[in-house]
Amino acid sequence: GQQLNQSPQSMFIQEGEDVSMNCTSSSIFNTWLWYKQDPGEGPVLLIALYKAGELTSNGRLTAQFGITRKDSFLNISASIPSDVGIYFCAGVTRFMNYGGSQGNLIFGKGTKLSVKP
Amino acid sequence: GAGVSQSPSNKVTEKGKDVELRCDPISGHTALYWYRQSLGQGLEFLIYFQGNSAPDKSGLPSDRFSAERTGGSVSTLTIQRTQQEDSAVYLCASSSTGNSPLHFGNGTRLTVT
Numbered sequence: 001g002q003q004l005n006q007s008p009q010s011m012f013i014q015e016g017e018d019v020s021m022n023c024t025s026s027s028i029f030n031t032w033l034w035y036k037q038d039p040g041e042g043p044v045l046l047i048a049l050y051k052a053g054e055l056t057s058n059g060r061l062t063a064q065f066g067i068t069r070k071d072s073f074l075n076i077s078a079s080i081p082s083d084v085g086i087y088f089c090a091g092v093t094r095f096m097n098y099g100g101s102q103g104n105l106i107f108g109k110g111t112k113l114s115v116k117p
Numbered sequence: 118g119a120g121v122s123q124s125p126s127n128k129v130t131e132k133g134k135d136v137e138l139r140c141d142p143i144s145g146h147t148a149l150y151w152y153r154q155s156l157g158q159g160l161e162f163l164i165y166f167q168g169n170s171a172p173d174k175s176g177l178p179s180d181r182f183s184a185e186r187t188g189g190s191v192s193t194l195t196i197q198r199t200q201q202e203d204s205a206v207y208l209c210a211s212s213s214t215g216n217s218p219l220h221f222g223n224g225t226r227l228t229v230t
Binding site for chain 1: 121150152158159160162208210218219220221222223224
């Protein structure tokens, strides 16, 4: 089935550093989403990308929908301690056989951001 | 409420017992999803509802798992004869129709002893 390869699996950040993570797939997706999950909570949507080549910012976050529609990256600039958590990419497919615009998300396995000891 | 609500937030049950998990989606959202997240893992798709029907149940791990949705709103995920490997966080999400991002609840943490 369709899979997303998200990297890195984990990384340590020092306050003020820029952070970058990405997702790739052998399949084409219609939409790319980036979520952040804090402990004990559900994932929260950070950025949604709907068009190939689209570059979208949300504060210190910037994400791009790859031109091939098979990849996306997320950058965090000038990281702060509250950026720690798990970041998930997700690609949206469409079930065309259902005759409508219904979708399902395929999630990457996440990138865990921790503070450098 | 303003967001997706799940209950209970935590559930501890003995192996072999049945459990029922509840999800209240955002009002007006017609699409509802159940995901499972094991410790340190990503999100595993279980089932998707559009209205009261489930076009995709392909993620349900076994016939011990079932879900229903009534009135186009509340959904319950039922796990029969729970096993220890069922221990995980079960997340519910909803979205409006079409290509809309999912909004997640905080999940139910299930522990099977």
